[in-house]
Amino acid sequence: xxxxxxxxxxxxxxxxxxxxxxxxxxxxxxxxxxxxxxxxxxxxxxxxxxxxxxxxxxxxxxxxxxxxxxxxxxxxxxxxxxxxxxxxxxxxxxxxxxxxxxxxxxxxxxxxxxxxxxxxxxxxxxxxxxxxxxxxxxxxxxxxxxxxxxxxxxxxxxxxxxxxxxxxxxxxxxxxxxxxxxxxxxxxxxxxxxxxxxxxxxxxxxxxxxxxxxxxxxxxxxxxxxxxxxxxxxxxxxxxxxxxxxxxxxxxxxxxxxxxxxxxxxxxxxxxxxxxxxxxxxxxxxxxxxxxxxxxxxxxxxxxxxxxxxxxxxxxx
Amino acid sequence: xxxxxxxxxxxxxxxxxxxxxxxxxxxxxxxxxxxxxxxxxxxxxxxxxxxxxxxxxxxxxxxxxxxxxxxxxxxxxxxxxxxxxxxxxxxxxxxxxxxxxxxxxxxxxxxxxxxxxxxxxxxxxxxxxxxxxxxxxxxxxxxxxxxxxxxxxxxxxxxxxxxxxxxxxxxxxxxxxxxxxxxxxxxxxxxxxxxxxxxxxxxxxxxxxxxxxxxxxxxxxxxxxxxxxxxxxxxxxxxxxxxxxxxxxxxxxxxxxxxxxxx
Numbered sequence: 001x002x003x004x005x006x007x008x009x010x011x012x013x014x015x016x017x018x019x020x021x022x023x024x025x026x027x028x029x030x031x032x033x034x035x036x037x038x039x040x041x042x043x044x045x046x047x048x049x050x051x052x053x054x055x056x057x058x059x060x061x062x063x064x065x066x067x068x069x070x071x072x073x074x075x076x077x078x079x080x081x082x083x084x085x086x087x088x089x090x091x092x093x094x095x096x097x098x099x100x101x102x103x104x105x106x107x108x109x110x111x112x113x114x115x116x117x118x119x120x121x122x123x124x125x126x127x128x129x130x131x132x133x134x135x136x137x138x139x140x141x142x143x144x145x146x147x148x149x150x151x152x153x154x155x156x157x158x159x160x161x162x163x164x165x166x167x168x169x170x171x172x173x174x175x176x177x178x179x180x181x182x183x184x185x186x187x188x189x190x191x192x193x194x195x196x197x198x199x200x201x202x203x204x205x206x207x208x209x210x211x212x213x214x215x216x217x218x219x220x221x222x223x224x225x226x227x228x229x230x231x232x233x234x235x236x237x238x239x240x241x242x243x244x245x246x247x248x249x250x251x252x253x254x255x256x257x258x259x260x261x262x263x264x265x266x267x268x269x270x271x272x273x274x275x276x277x278x279x280x281x282x283x284x285x286x287x288x289x290x291x292x293x294x295x296x297x298x299x300x301x302x303x304x305x306x307x308x309x310x311x312x313x314x315x316x317x
Numbered sequence: 318x319x320x321x322x323x324x325x326x327x328x329x330x331x332x333x334x335x336x337x338x339x340x341x342x343x344x345x346x347x348x349x350x351x352x353x354x355x356x357x358x359x360x361x362x363x364x365x366x367x368x369x370x371x372x373x374x375x376x377x378x379x380x381x382x383x384x385x386x387x388x389x390x391x392x393x394x395x396x397x398x399x400x401x402x403x404x405x406x407x408x409x410x411x412x413x414x415x416x417x418x419x420x421x422x423x424x425x426x427x428x429x430x431x432x433x434x435x436x437x438x439x440x441x442x443x444x445x446x447x448x449x450x451x452x453x454x455x456x457x458x459x460x461x462x463x464x465x466x467x468x469x470x471x472x473x474x475x476x477x478x479x480x481x482x483x484x485x486x487x488x489x490x491x492x493x494x495x496x497x498x499x500x501x502x503x504x505x506x507x508x509x510x511x512x513x514x515x516x517x518x519x520x521x522x523x524x525x526x527x528x529x530x531x532x533x534x535x536x537x538x539x540x541x542x543x544x545x546x547x548x549x550x551x552x553x554x555x556x557x558x559x560x561x562x563x564x565x566x567x568x569x570x571x572x573x574x575x576x577x578x579x580x
Contacts, residue, residue: 045579046579049578049579052425052426053425053426054422054425054426054577054578054579055577055578055579056577069426072428072430075426075427075428076428078426080422080426082422083419083422084419086418086419086420086422086423087418087420088332088335088418088420089418090332090335090336090337091331091332091335095331095335098331099328099331099332100423100427102324102325102327102328102429103324103325103328103423103424103427103428103429103434104427104428104429105320105321105324105427105428105429144423
């Protein structure tokens with residue numbers, strides 16, 4: 001059996017009283033695209049930095065591609081983009097990639113033009129990084145991360161600043177890398193829709209703890225559904241539905257039914273309304289999206305929106 | 318390690334070459350040589366010096382006499398005091414820019430070791446400071462010849478050149494401390510503060526006669542900034558400079574290697 005690409009066991013990192021990451025166990029198999037979801041300050045970036053060996057865990061162990069994160073062979077096989085998509089402003093796109101090639105000890109100079117082409121940077125290859133748009137700076141950062149065709153990619157908010165076409169390109173590229181080359185991807189993103197489309201597994205990190213993880217394909221079974229309908233007399237519709245055994249309430253100009261029977265058999269709801277003399281003018285089964293699911297997970301039982309995680313760690317720690 | 322160092326030197330050299338730092342620091346050295354030449358020009362003619370008033374008096378204080386030993390001495394003092402600012406600025410840029418441009422993370426998890434990256438920055442900084450000092454010596458030789466300064470001899474030229482180069486080397490070594498400050502401070506500003514603080518302390522401690530115990534004051538003392546009688550700083554002075562240089566280099570490498578890099 002091959003070793004997982006990434007294994008974290010009981011990993012914690014505290015900065016004084018601030019619990020950045022706490023007792024996280026995480027295993028990511030080869031070729032998986034694992035997405036970390038979490039609010040600002042949830043510990044995603046700290047976790048990624050520990051995986052990259054930039055921050056030492058206070059407790060627990062991390063194995064990256066079967067080795068310690070700070071070992072040279074590990075670093076040769078890992079590509080990353082954490083924090084902002086920064087580049088040396090006075091260097092051109094090509095020169096920035098050349099610096100990365102040297103430091104990554106990639107022996108083939110052709111890696112630079114290949115990366116330029118792969119990320120559609122040909123037009124800007126001789127433009128200084130300071131003159132690039134945010135989207136193209138992001139492309140450059142991604143090109144640098146993948147220049148050496150790594151076995152593991154660690155990407156913090158990889159599609160930040162990209163236009164919709166760029167987001168689609170990156171999605172396709174990461175999907176191809178995972179499927180065709182077995183590249184493992186650990187990513188974080190606040191674009192939950194993107195995560196749902198790209199990831200094979202999703203982990204929810206909140207206040208430094210891994211609250212839940214599940215295969216992305218299991219999302220439809222985990223999310224809630226409800227029925228939304230409109231009529232010409234919504235108050236009467238609610239009364240009719242209640243009499244027919246379908247509890248309903250009004251929300252934002254629509255009649256909402258959350259009961260399982262209503263969601264499973266919307267045609268029975270429509271029939272009940274027609275018989276009651278308030279035929280529906282619109283009826284939709286609404287599926288909770290990942291954002292809704294995520295917010296429900298991190299929301300306290302009172303239902304009030306929770307403050308976003310622990311306070312930001314002081315910089316420079 | 319040799320391969321790592323070569324890779325890091327190549328990358329750092331490209332970054333340095335494309336920046337404004339080489340031009341700005343070289344311009345500062347050219348300006349220093351021209352100002353020195355101007356003082357020599359003033360001192361060559363006492364009447365002209367008197368006509369210039371205050372400026373003439375300052376030139377007398379700083380440079381002494383208008384001859385080759387005087388010009389070399391002025392150049393050495395320029396490297397010791399001005400060089401601390403110029404070389405320090407270069408060192409602060411080499412390290413601080415990685416934080417200001419937010420590129421430091423791109424150096425932290427690559428196969429090239431962090432120590433090699435630090436060493437490459439220090440070596441390039443040292444090489445550039447040495448080149449700047451050589452530039453100053455060359456300009457002094459050309460401008461001194463153009464001014465027709467008296468007192469030329471091969472021995473004077475060798476002694477003068479040696480003093481300027483030696484002072485430049487010691488000052489370049491001290492600049493490593495600002496690289497450490499820029500790293501630990503994660504940017505330019507804290508290091509600039511340290512630079513001004515050390516320059517100020519060097520002036521104060523040299524003035525009260527304890528400069529030999531403060532490494533940042535030693536190059537200026539050796540260059541004769543406090544007068545020829547105060548140039549003998551014993552073995553402790555240069556030893557302190559070497560200690561600061563090597564200690565700063567080691568501490569910088571250790572900090573990059575060991576610190577948590579979360580910024």
